[in-house]
Amino acid sequence: MCEGSVVIVTGAARGLGRAHALEFARQGAKVVVNDIGVALDGTGGDDQPAHRVAEEIRALGGRAVVHGADVADWAQARDLVACAVETFGRLDALVNNAGFVRDRMFVNLSEQEWDDVVRVHLKGHAATLRHAAEHWRGRAKAGEQVRARVVNTTSGAGLLGSVGQTNYAAAKAGIAALTVNTAAELGRYGITVNAIAPSARTRMTEQVFADAMARPDDGAFDAMSPENVSPLVVWLASPEAGDVTGRVFDVQGGCITVANGWSWGPSQDATRRWRPDEIGPAIRDLLARAPAPEPVYGA
Known part of the structure; x- marks a missing residue:
């Protein structure tokens, strides 16, 4: 499906990212395996897991290169894009997957825990996308017909909220907004931007949803396997998904x-400035006519 394409996958050493990278290789893509090898909470660093994924890709007969960029660093994100172009001659798709969690009830959340999670998820998506988009825009302005693909990773936490994960939920909600906004801006250059909200067994989810994420022991379909998500990612990054x-x-x-975002619901127009005493009955009427919101995870 992606024969000859060059794809960057961030956070590709484990879990979903690893599954994506291997499926892209099976579908004929050359893969830039990005990961800095941090622990679940973002500390430390080990490049060996990323190199093992690259070796797995080569064992499949594919081509891969490892790049250890911190995706939330503007300059390193630019170097990651440059690595793909310099190594393989082009870039066709970017899969933003990197992230970690520092879960805490909001009233106990530290400033550093807020900053770290928002940085790696939201800025980490924006930085790589910014530089990839600049590369593709340059190709388009040079007269090339660009068919570029971006697949971002949001979450049900970002779409619905998740108790104990306010920093993560806010960052993932930002990624959903980043997706729809950049899709509107970049379409003129031949770039599509979509997002997935996956449910799968990864380091980030195993501790939070231990029972739901358990592997079946009877040979049944493993609904929580990360490999279940990758076919959709590969399709969205393929030439077939251009529309x-x-x-x-x-x-x-x-x-x-298909997840539908915010949309306008019932409204009531006074055709003049509202008086404060009129607001209560009007809001009660609007809420009675509006659908109930989806419940927050864990509420």
Whole structure:
């Protein structure tokens, strides 16, 4: 499906990122394996897991290079894009997957825990996308017909909220907004931007949802396997998906759902300035006519 394409996958050493990288290789893509090898909370660093993924890709007959950029560093994100172009001659797709969690109830959340999670998820998506978009825009302005693909990773936490994960939920909500906004801006250059909200067994989810994430022991379909998510990612990054952009897809096991974002609901226009005493009855009427919001995870 992606024969000859060059793809960057961030956070590709483990979990979802590793599954994506291997599936891209199976589908004929050359893969830039990006990971700095941090622990679940973002500390430390070990490049060996990324090199093992690259070796797995080569064992499949594919081509891969490892790049250890901190994706939330503007200059390193630029170097990551340059690595793909310099190594393989081009870049066709970017899969933003890197991230970690520092879960805490909001009233106990530190400033550093807020900054670290928002930085790696939201800025880490924005930085790589910014430099990839600049590369593709340059190609488009030079007269090339660009068919570029971006797949971002949001979360049900970002779409619905998640108790104990306010920093993560806010960052993931930002990624959903980043997706629809850049899709609108970059379409003129031949770039599509979509996002997935995956449910899978990874380091970030195993501790939070231990029971739900357990592996089946009877040979049944493993609904929480990260490999279930990768076919959708590969398709969204393929030439076939050129007419799909600005969309968010929830994917759980074998189920793919289109997630609809904020939209205008019931309204009431006074055709003049409202008086404070009129607001209560009007709001009660609007809420009675509006659908109930989806519940926050964990509420």
